[in-house]
Structures are given as C-alpha cells and as structure tokens.
Amino acid sequence: MLAYTPYLILLLPLLAAVSIRIFLHPFPRISVAVSTLACLGSFVGSLSLLVFGSVLGGVAAPSLPWVEVAGFRANFGLMGDPLARGMATLVSGVAFLVHLYSIGYLEKDPSRSRFFAELSLFVFSMLGIVLADNLVSMFIFWELVGLSSYLLIGFWVERPAAGSAANKAFLVNRVGDFGFMLGILGVWALLGTFHFSEFSARVSELPVGWGVTAVGLGLFCGCLGKSAQFPLHVWLPDSMEGPTPVSSLLHAATMVVAGVYMLIRVLPILELSQVTMMTIAWVGGLMTLFPALIACQQNDMKRILAYSTLSEIAYMVMAVGLGVSGPAMYHLMTHAFFKCLLFLAAGSVIHGCHGEQDIWKMGGLGKRMPFTASVLLLGTLALCGIPPVSGFWSKDAIFAATAHSPGLAAVSMAAGFFTSFFMLRMILVAFGGEPKNEAARQAHEGSFWMIAPMAILAVLSVLSGLVPVEKFLGISPEEGHAPWTLWLSLLVALAGFVPAYRLYRHAPQDPINVAILRYKFYVDEFYQRALISTQDAMAKVTDAFEGWVVRGFLVRGSGVVARASGQGLRLVQCGQVQVYAGLFILGVFFLLGWLWRGGSM
16 A cells, blocks of 8 residues: 555645545635645645655655557656655645645635645656656656646746746746757667656766767757756746745746756766766856855845845756765755745835835835744745855755865855845845835735745744754765864855945945946846847748748749630630631741741741
8 A cells, every 4th residue: 555655745736636626626625624734735645655664664666657669668657766755745735834824815815726736747847856766757747847836936926027037037947958858869869768767877888979979969959948047047037026925936936946956867878978967066056156246235135035046046056966866865855945935024024015025115114024033044044045044055065075076166166255245234124224115114914824834944943953854765875074164154154244235234235336247247138139130130030931932922822824824815715716817827928937947947
C-alpha cells in the first residue's frame, strides 16, 4: 500500500482541480475547502513517505506501461527516493500554507473558486516534476507547470498588465523548453534511457566529447527558463501582476526551483563536461549580482523581492555548477521558507494598505502592522545570511564551495552586500518614519488566515537551518570547509546595512537615481528592439509580400490574365461564317509567305 502512496500524493490536487471546475465552481467555500484539504492530504502523504520511507529503506512506486514503439519504451513512474520524498514534502507543505493564506487574502474575490482550482492544478503539476522518475514524464509536468503558472499570473483577467505578464512568462519559458526538449532527445541518443536511476551507471561507459557538452547545455536551457536565469530571467519580475499568494508559491519552493531540481537529477550527465559545469557556475555566479543591483532602485515591494529571488536561485545554480548538490538543496529548502514568508508579509502589507505596492507611498507601517514588520525583518535576516537564522547556514555552505574559485566568491559575496542594502532600504522606507498617504494611515494586520501561515513560516525560517538536509535527501555530504568564507560573507552582508541605514533612515524620496538600474540594465528594451520590433518588421514585410505579390500579382494577376485571354478568344469565336473564311484566307497567305521565304533561303 505504501508503494502506491506517491500516486495518491500526486492525484489528490488534480482531483480537487477537476471537481472544482466541473461541479463545485458555484460554491466558493466548498471549493476552497476541497482544494485546501487535498493539498493537506498530499502533504501528510509526502511527510509519511519521508519518515517511514527512510525507516523501510526506501519506497519503490510501481511503473505503469505507457509508450512502446519500435524499441522505444517509456513508462510512467514515480520516484520514491529520499530526494523526491523531501521535495514533495517541501512543495506540498509550502503550498498548504499558501492555501491557508489565500483564504484570507482572497476572502472577497468573486473568482476565488477558479483561483483555488488553478492553484490545485499548479500543485499537481509541481508534484509531478519532483516525483517523476524519467525525463519524459518530467517534461510533461514541466509544461503543465507552465500552463498553470500562466493561468495564475493572469488570474485577474480584467487587468491588461496581468494578461501581458502571463503571456510573457509563457512565451519566454517556451524558448528555454525548446532547448530542454533537445537536451532530452540528446540524452536518449547518448544513453538510450530517460530514467534518472540509470544515468550514473551508463555515463561511466560514455566517451566525453562535444556531444555530451551540447546535451548538457540543452538541459541547462530548461533551467534558464523555469528558474529565470539570464537571458531568460525577464518574465519573473513581471509575474508579480498575479495575486501575492501566487507570487509566494512561484518564488518559494515550486516553479523557480524546478530548474535547480532538474539539474541535480541530471548531474551525472552534466559532470561529464567541464565546459557545461563552468557555464552553469558562471551564469549562476553572475546572476547572484545582476538582479541584486537592479533591486537597489526598484520601488514596488513585490518586485524588490522578485529580484532577490533571481539572486538566491542563482546561488543554487552556481552551487550545482561547482558540483556541490548538497549545499544547493540546503539553500533551496531554507529559501523556500524565508522567501515564502517575505512574500506573504509583503502581501499582508499590500492587503493592509488597500492595494498599494510602492514603498515610497507607505511609511510608518511598523507601528500599525507590528507582527508583519517583525516577520518581515526576520525573513530579511534569513535572506541576507545573518546568524542564527537559516539563511546564514545554507549560504555559508555555498560560499565554502567557492573557496577555490576567487572570481565566483567575489561576485557572490558582492551580491550579499547589495542584498542587505536593498532589503534594509525597503524596510526603512515602508515601515519607518510617518505615513505618506491615507492608505498607510489606515493600514492594519490581516485576518487569522493570513497571520497563522506567517507565524509558522517564521519558526521554520529560524529552525530549518538546523536540519541535516544531506541525510534526509540521501545526498553525500560535501567534504571540506573554508572558515574564512563564513566570516567574510557575514562581514560583507553586515556592511551592506550601513549605507542603507545612512541613506534611507529619514529619506523623503530616493537620494539615489541610477537610470541603468531603475530600467533593469535595459534588457527588456533590448529585447523589444532587437527581437520583438524585428519580428514585427518582418511580419509587416511578409504581409506586404503576401498582399502585393501573392494576392496581388499571382492570385489576382492570374485572374486578370485568364479573363483577358478569354475576352480575346471570345472575339475570335463570333459565330459568323464570313469572319471565319477571312481568317482562314489570311492564315493561308501567312503560311504561303513563310514557305516562300524559307524556300528562297
């Protein structure tokens, strides 16, 4: 019976989504209860597997026959190893807390039945990714996550910006997914299998060459899209147009970490190519700093946290590139708790300020929302890597891995400095001073449904750093430790608070104005001109070609020629005998003249 538990964990949210959309949509309260209880059931099942699976020495979920054609065989199976069990517990647990929070946040929304149906679909899709035992099954759920995130980001259909953000997320991820699909096909060509459990044994017989590098980079393309790494990072900040619980779910333990999880699953293949591993490490290393700089000049509270997510995910990607999957998963777990806490706290602020998201239009919230201010400060300490909260321990493990790469160490520690800077900037402007408008003066704490999940996440943000992640997830502990990275990273993080405090403690407006950071290094503008405008210009040229050449010359022109020819032939076919006789005689004269001329020559 325990062997079939992964299927139950996976199917409960799907059953909830289907039942809500087909039967329960007119009953919002029942829909909310069904979705929430289904997610709770998945969490309880995942936790049971995590605990009892270790006791029993593992859980093997039976595979189901799926596709078998001309030597190609793909079964549908679910993983029961410690990594899958741990990720399923993390995903369903965080999703359950987001469900509880959403009850209060969307209490008065008329479309909350649809929201909870789409939320259940998202949880089903994400659980499918972490439980899939092969790349083909993972890719199917990978695409379902793209669909469900599209629905959730564009949930408020009456807002044009939400629709644009949903389209952007969907299309940008298709670019990464195309490379991912090529990488999956390459895995079959190299190894003859899609099953994760067989990778380690088969790569030992594989010769290293450019093909292995190409396959590894193709797989990494999938991570670039889902985990929003450069150059496919542009969709994630815009996804803030969705409801805040969606932002929390996307950024915490679900969609954006799917790419990191996938890289760890295919790590035996990636490690065959040094080029692939260094590419992953440096893309991740540079992306720790790039979004941290941008966040220093953003004013939307959710966008500030979105750019911090880009930076934190990059730490995990960098760790995978350095070949240390344990620290990557360690930070993935702690980040899930404190980032979810930060977004829920931001949602509490936005809810209490009647939809206001600009930090320069807030102020004085520390006195009006003391609980939210406290948990937001706690989440900030975790994000910045300040002891004793969890982020300090997980980040230290990653910094230790950079001890032999001074360039990556310098870049990632500089990112820590700016992370401390922009987070304290956000807190001082939004929670310090006096209220800057009426919405801030009337700010208030949310309901019990919003406070309770934040309280649980606050506890987890502190204690999760003490969990022996490698033991629970079955990952070999990383050897070695560099004490100097611990103290240097802590010193750099604390140093970032100093200029933020001096500049923003009593600032009525932003004393810094760096256009290149405010406009996000003009990456969106570059894509607009280099890609979208070029595509629009090519579309206009193609339309003109179709209009003038295809429809005008070929289609209409051929019709004109046919009509003119018919008109000419109609004159010949007049039905008068004398005309026919005249034409016959004229023809005879022409023929005789031609024969005479030919004979004279």
